[in-house]
Amino acid sequence: MNLIEAVDFLKKNQPLPDDRVLETNSEILEKYNEVRKYFLENPNPICIPLFINSFGNGSGFGIYQLIEDVLLKYSPEQVILHLIKGLNSEKYGIRYWSSQIASSFPDKKLIEPLAKLLTDKAADIRYAVIVALAEIDDKRVLDLIKNAQKQEEDTEVIELIEEVMGNLEI
Structure with a gap:
């Protein structure tokens, strides 16, 4: 594996197929993992947007987390x-x-794009957004989360909001 091969693979997989396709084609996941390992050992910022745009629907069978x-x-x-x-x-x-x-990169520049996702139709995205917002040290975060609580219907997200609000108000 070299830089050209790694970049070429990522460019051709923007995004990777959904998990149901990956399930029957383990070669793609194996190559993706090779590319991941390559960039861990050979950091190059060219991979940043390529990885962010590589996420297909699903978990990538554990590789996306990595x-x-x-x-x-x-x-x-x-x-x-x-x-x-x-x-x-x-x-x-x-x-x-x-x-x-986003929770690993707490930055005020992320507040607005994260706030837009507080109304995303997917509860798991809203959940992740609450976690990410809670990491950002800015007074706007508490108000955003309070407003989200008024609209939220998913019980897991509501429980997270209550926990986060308790921690932010301390």
Whole structure:
């Protein structure tokens, strides 16, 4: 594996197929994991937007969670703008995983794109957004979460909001 092969694979998989396709084609996941390992050992910021836009629908059978380790090799300044684009993506998988990763890059620049996702139709995205917002040290966060609580119907998200609000109000 070299830089050209790794970048080429990621460019051709924007995003990766859904889990039901990956389930029958383990070669794609194996190659994706090789690419992940390559960039862990050979950091290059060219991979940041490519990884953020690689998330298909589903879990990637555990590999998507590991992409955060690659992104943590880079400064927030290198990652944030790409995360903002991921949070604004029309593709569910990219929005979901960008929401998950956002909690590791708490930055005020993420407040607005995260706030937009507080009304996303997917409860798991709203859940991840609450977690990410709670990591950002800004007085606007508490108001955003309080407003989200008024509209939220999912019991798990409501429980998380109550927990987060208790911690933020301390």
